[in-house]
Amino acid sequence: MTQSPHTAANLPADTTIPSGSVGIVSPEFISFDEPLHLVSGKVLPRYELAVETYGTLNADRSNAVLVCHALNASHHVAGMSADNPKDVGWWDNMVGPGKALDTDRFFVIGVNNIGSCFGSTGPASINPDTGKPWGAAFPMLTVQDWVHAQARLADYLGIKKFAAVMGGSLGGMQALGWSIICPDRVGHCIVIASTPRLSAQNIGFNEVARRAIITDPDFHGGDYYAHNKVPRRGLSLARMVGHITYLSDDDMATKFGRTQRAPAEGGDFHYGYDVEFEVESYLRYQGEKFSTYFDANTYLLITRALDYFDPARHHDGNLARALSHVNAGFLLVSFTTDWRFPPERSREIVEALLENKLPVTYAEIDAPHGHDAFLLDDRRYHAVVQGYYDQIARELGLPERAKTTGVLAA
Amino acid sequence: MTQSPHTAANLPADTTIPSGSVGIVSPEFISFDEPLHLVSGKVLPRYELAVETYGTLNADRSNAVLVCHALNASHHVAGMSADNPKDVGWWDNMVGPGKALDTDRFFVIGVNNIGSCFGSTGPASINPDTGKPWGAAFPMLTVQDWVHAQARLADYLGIKKFAAVMGGSLGGMQALGWSIICPDRVGHCIVIASTPRLSAQNIGFNEVARRAIITDPDFHGGDYYAHNKVPRRGLSLARMVGHITYLSDDDMATKFGRTQRAPAEGGDFHYGYDVEFEVESYLRYQGEKFSTYFDANTYLLITRALDYFDPARHHDGNLARALSHVNAGFLLVSFTTDWRFPPERSREIVEALLENKLPVTYAEIDAPHGHDAFLLDDRRYHAVVQGYYDQIARELGLPERAKTTGVLAA
Numbered sequence: 076m077t078q079s080p081h082t083a084a085n086l087p088a089d090t091t092i093p094s095g096s097v098g099i100v101s102p103e104f105i106s107f108d109e110p111l112h113l114v115s116g117k118v119l120p121r122y123e124l125a126v127e128t129y130g131t132l133n134a135d136r137s138n139a140v141l142v143c144h145a146l147n148a149s150h151h152v153a154g155m156s157a158d159n160p161k162d163v164g165w166w167d168n169m170v171g172p173g174k175a176l177d178t179d180r181f182f183v184i185g186v187n188n189i190g191s192c193f194g195s196t197g198p199a200s201i202n203p204d205t206g207k208p209w210g211a212a213f214p215m216l217t218v219q220d221w222v223h224a225q226a227r228l229a230d231y232l233g234i235k236k237f238a239a240v241m242g243g244s245l246g247g248m249q250a251l252g253w254s255i256i257c258p259d260r261v262g263h264c265i266v267i268a269s270t271p272r273l274s275a276q277n278i279g280f281n282e283v284a285r286r287a288i289i290t291d292p293d294f295h296g297g298d299y300y301a302h303n304k305v306p307r308r309g310l311s312l313a314r315m316v317g318h319i320t321y322l323s324d325d326d327m328a329t330k331f332g333r334t335q336r337a338p339a340e341g342g343d344f345h346y347g348y349d350v351e352f353e354v355e356s357y358l359r360y361q362g363e364k365f366s367t368y369f370d371a372n373t374y375l376l377i378t379r380a381l382d383y384f385d386p387a388r389h390h391d392g393n394l395a396r397a398l399s400h401v402n403a404g405f406l407l408v409s410f411t412t413d414w415r416f417p418p419e420r421s422r423e424i425v426e427a428l429l430e431n432k433l434p435v436t437y438a439e440i441d442a443p444h445g446h447d448a449f450l451l452d453d454r455r456y457h458a459v460v461q462g463y464y465d466q467i468a469r470e471l472g473l474p475e476r477a478k479t480t481g482v483l484a485a
Numbered sequence: 486m487t488q489s490p491h492t493a494a495n496l497p498a499d500t501t502i503p504s505g506s507v508g509i510v511s512p513e514f515i516s517f518d519e520p521l522h523l524v525s526g527k528v529l530p531r532y533e534l535a536v537e538t539y540g541t542l543n544a545d546r547s548n549a550v551l552v553c554h555a556l557n558a559s560h561h562v563a564g565m566s567a568d569n570p571k572d573v574g575w576w577d578n579m580v581g582p583g584k585a586l587d588t589d590r591f592f593v594i595g596v597n598n599i600g601s602c603f604g605s606t607g608p609a610s611i612n613p614d615t616g617k618p619w620g621a622a623f624p625m626l627t628v629q630d631w632v633h634a635q636a637r638l639a640d641y642l643g644i645k646k647f648a649a650v651m652g653g654s655l656g657g658m659q660a661l662g663w664s665i666i667c668p669d670r671v672g673h674c675i676v677i678a679s680t681p682r683l684s685a686q687n688i689g690f691n692e693v694a695r696r697a698i699i700t701d702p703d704f705h706g707g708d709y710y711a712h713n714k715v716p717r718r719g720l721s722l723a724r725m726v727g728h729i730t731y732l733s734d735d736d737m738a739t740k741f742g743r744t745q746r747a748p749a750e751g752g753d754f755h756y757g758y759d760v761e762f763e764v765e766s767y768l769r770y771q772g773e774k775f776s777t778y779f780d781a782n783t784y785l786l787i788t789r790a791l792d793y794f795d796p797a798r799h800h801d802g803n804l805a806r807a808l809s810h811v812n813a814g815f816l817l818v819s820f821t822t823d824w825r826f827p828p829e830r831s832r833e834i835v836e837a838l839l840e841n842k843l844p845v846t847y848a849e850i851d852a853p854h855g856h857d858a859f860l861l862d863d864r865r866y867h868a869v870v871q872g873y874y875d876q877i878a879r880e881l882g883l884p885e886r887a888k889t890t891g892v893l894a895a
Contacts, residue, residue: 115756215756275737275764279729282765283722285758286772290718292702308700312693316726319689324824327685333795344793346525346625348695348785351792354685355692362696375758382761383754385743414734414824 090160095171097129097178100154100164102187102194107227111189117214120203124228125150125187125194129170130178132232137471139182139234141225142166143242143249146317146377147369149193152185153178166243168452175461175482180473181238188249189224190216190376198372199300209372211297216376218245218252218384225249226257234260238467241265243449244416245377248384251424254403255386263467264403265460268413268449270420271394271427272385277415280320281378284313288371297372306371311362313374318361323412323445331357394427404434406463408456410448411441436463457482500570505581507539507588510564510574512597512604517637521599527624530613534638535560535597535604539580540588542642547881549592549644551635552576553652553659556727556787557779559603562595563588576653578862585871585892590883591648598659599634600626600786608782609710619782621707626786628655628662628794635659636667644670648877651675653859654826655787658794661834664813665796673877674813675870678823678859680830681804681837682795687825690730691788694723698781707782716781721772723784728771733822733855741767804837814844816873818866820858821851846873867892 092098102125111119127150132139142152144165153164153171170176170183187195190213198213205212229237240253240261247269254264273281288294291309295302322330331354339345350356390396405428409421418439428435438459442448448456461482468476502508512535521529537560542549552562554575563574563581580586580593597605600623608623615622639647650663650671657679664674683691698704701719705712732740741764749755760766800806815838819831828849838845848869852858858866871892878886 115754117756272743274734275741275743275762276729276732276734278743278762279725279737279764279768282762282768283725283729286725286769287697287722289758290722312697312700312722315689315693315696319686319693322686324684324686327689331685333682333685333688344525346527348699348789352685352688352692354689358689358692359696379758 086157086160090155092155095173096167097154097164097171099157099160100127100129100151101157102127102150104194105228105231107224107231109227111220111224113214113220114217115215119189119196119214122189122196122224123194123200124189124196124224126228127151127154127164127185129153129183129185130181132182132234133473136234137236137238138180138473139184139229139232139237140176141184141186141229141237141240141253142170142176143221143225143240143246143253144185144188144191145242145244145246146374146381147365148246149191150185150187150195151193152183165450169457169460173477173481175457176241176464177461177476180468180476181464184228184232186225186228188216188221188377190221190373190380192370192373197370198297198376199370208298208300210300211372213372213376215379217380218248219256221249221380222252222256225253226260229260236260236262238471239263239265239464241267242269243267244269244446245381248381251386252384254401254405255397258400258402261403262471263406263463265406265408265463266421266424267408268410268416268421268446269407269424270416271387271424273382278382280316281382283316285375285378287312287316288375294371297375299371305366307363307366310366310369310371310374311359314365314369315358315362318358320415321446323414323443325412326444326447327354329443330354394423395430398427398431398433401428401431401433404467406436406438406460408438408440408449408459410444410446410456411439412443413446413448415446454482496567496570500565502565505583506577507564507574507581509567509570510537510539510561511567512537512560514604515638515641517634517641519637521630521634523624523630524627525625529599529606529624532599532606532634533604533610534599534606534634536638537561537564537574537595539563539593539595540591542592542644543883546644547646547648548590548883549594549639549642549647550586551594551596551639551647551650551663552580552586553631553635553650553656553663554595554598555652555654555656556784556791557775558656559601560595560597560605561603562593575860579867579870583887583891585867586651586874587871587886590878590886591874594638594642596635596638598626598631598787600631600783600790602780602783607780608707608786609780618708618710620710621782623782623786625789627790628658629666631659631790632662632666635663636670639670646670646672648881649673649675649874651677652679653677654679654856655791658791661796662794664811664815665807668810668812671813672881673816673873675816675818675873676831676834677818678820678826678831678856679817679834680826681797681834683792688792690726691792693726695785695788697722697726698785704781707785709781715776717773717776720776720779720781720784721769724775724779725768725772728768730825731856733824733853735822736854736857737764739853740764804833805840808837808841808843811838811841811843814877816846816848816870818848818850818859818869820854820856820866821849822853823856823858825856864892
């Protein structure tokens with residue numbers, strides 16, 4: 076199961092593949108027919124995973140890296156979708172030939188979480204028992220469940236141990252979860268802009284988003300598919316409030332400030348509730364766009380899984396004890412202006428790892444972009460990640476990186 | 486027009502008036518029949534103001550203090566409502582005999598803003614042109630309009646110059662507005678937990694709240710009164726998101742943390758979207774309670790007035806120039822964990838005042854309670870305010886404060 080750049084027949088004639096891109100990619104859909112027993116006590120009778128891979132799995136299957144996604148992303152981590160080459164993977168600046176996670180050396184796997192809405196089994200999928208969409212009957216999932224579902228993917232691919240499991244935000248929680256649940260299958264764990272548990276404020280914002288969706292009359296108790304409706308108002312509000320928490324105050328000041336959008340004569344306000352400021356226009360647009368492609372039940376489910384994540388919970392709140400049997404090496408990265416999962420939260424993980432005498436590299440990147448910084452192209456940040464992968468590659472005896480490539484080359 | 490503690494006939498027999506309280510109070514309703522020309526270009530043909538006063542106006546009318554309220558407060562600043570003695574004024578810990586704002590020395594005026602929903606003319610009032618509630622036809626208001634409306638109240642009361650105009654948050658903006666618009670009528674200006682203008686993030690949160698209300702199907706374009714509806718879902722969401730911004734992350738961690746509400750057997754989660762965490766229960770309760778008494782059109786109007794406030798706007802963004810003709814002395818107070826209007830925002834005002842060589846006292850109070858700290862009883866904060874009022878009293882030759890009273894007494 077390898078995938079290399081190819082040109083599909085249906086691509087526009089003028090499609091060019093930028094250097095450093097993994098090229099044109101398509102997902103595979105892999106079915107798992109054994110029931111998945113969930114943390115909630117419920118059972119998912121079977122599931123399908125949407126998967127993309129980049130690079131080549133080496134002979135001893137030691138160079139695989141699993142990339143876990145955050146709330147609204149998918150298996151499409153890098154490259155250009157065969158269906159639509161403009162649809163570039165969400166972490167394309169991180170993953171590709173010569174990039175921080177170098178697909179010339181590593182075999183990279185992107186997988187859509189179950190419960191999501193981008194191809195893996197989720198609330199909008201058909202419930203085999205009823206022949207109709209799962210809707211409200213889809214079982215609640217947790218980070219642990221995602222790890223279990225993904226462990227079967229690793230089995231399917233014949234990967235006993237990942238060179239690394241990596242993710243940002245919720246993806247970072249999954250990477251941390253992997254290192255705890257499958258300590259012998261994770262060589263390294265790369266946790267970016269993440270947290271060992273949500274704060275009351277984090278849960279509060281999630282709850283506002285969920286109430287917006289659930290109280291939208293078009294939600295129909297989660298079974299809106301049957302009513303041919305989408306709770307777009309609620310989903311749009313959820314996205315707007317989420318979006319504010321992904322950006323820093325300073326970043327919003329720089330991007331939008333108090334700039335007016337289409338002011339009245341003489342630069343005056345319109346004195347009404349239509350858009351007056353650029354920031355309103357931006358948030359409305361983000362909310363509306365999101366509500367056209369994201370599934371409301373998935374939003375509920377994933378925010379709830381975020382709320383539940385707390386590895387220290389069954390260890391009297393002691394994170395070090397929760398990590399006591401972990402074997403991986405760790406890289407943690409946080410961003411100074413991330414007020415959703417601020418550096419303090421990453422430092423809590425660092426301290427718990429150090430208490431267990433585990434090898435830890437920690438970088439706190441001074442970046443103005445808030446939580447979203449983990450998705451952005453920042454040379455210092457990418458250089459840290461690349462340096463860490465160089466070290467993994469040396470450990471595993473993988474071929475040297477080409478001297479002319481790399482984040483700091485050029 | 487003075488008002489002193491009295492016991493009304495309809496009070497419960499066991500009503501006791503705590504020491505330091507101004508006692509039982511009732512509002513007066515004062516009508517102004519001259520049209521009010523608004524910043525928007527619209528005209529409010531007439532309006533009524535709900536007013537409470539505490540203490541006694543002295544012979545030369547020099548001891549009057551105007552207290553301006555924030556988004557969801559009113560003229561009921563101190564004391565116990567005659568209608569319901571449990572309804573204690575929103576700044577009762579600040580205003581009363583012997584308190585920081587000492588009603589034994591000062592004549593204190595609380596006034597409900599026009600556009601609000603606690604007794605002054607607002608969107609829920611009857612539009613004299615139609616005989617029906619104003620609803621969506623109620624004109625948009627700005628901080629400047631509130632100052633103009635209140636200046637007529639000062640005229641009515643025969644007060645040429647206030648000893649001080651004081652407020653927190655939006656009330657602080659009004660106090661600042663007073664000092665700019667009526668420079669000769671403001672002896673001192675006390676601006677607490679406020680800002681010279683909203684940031685993009687502030688506007689963003691306001692916009693989420695407004696979209697929640699406006700997209701609620703029960704809003705009916707602002708004319709829900711005629712439909713016998715209230716957009717409670719939207720109002721409740723607006724309050725929830727607002728409430729999170731009033732508290733600090735640390736304060737929420739201390740108050741709620743990740744404490745579960747009525748956990749399942751063995752302390753487990755319920756794995757659903759009903760309340761799991763205390764913080765969810767608290768926010769839902771706050772939202773629902775608010776939606777039973779607050780008017781949705783008022784919420785829209787006041788958040789919009791907050792967005793618009795920006796005295797530097799007509800001076801190329803130069804706040805010092807906007808304050809160049811101001812005559813007042815200033816006290817500014819900010820709170821370290823207030824992330825809605827953080828200390829930097831108050832310091833901007835301080836710097837602009839200093840540039841104009843105006844007398845400024847500035848206190849940055851190290852308090853864990855976020856924006857809401859301005860409403861809470863904190864001895865250091867109240868001592869600063871009391872010290873400032875002592876200085877005002879000395880300037881005006883008011884009687885000495887009784888030695889046994891005061892924030893730091895006992």
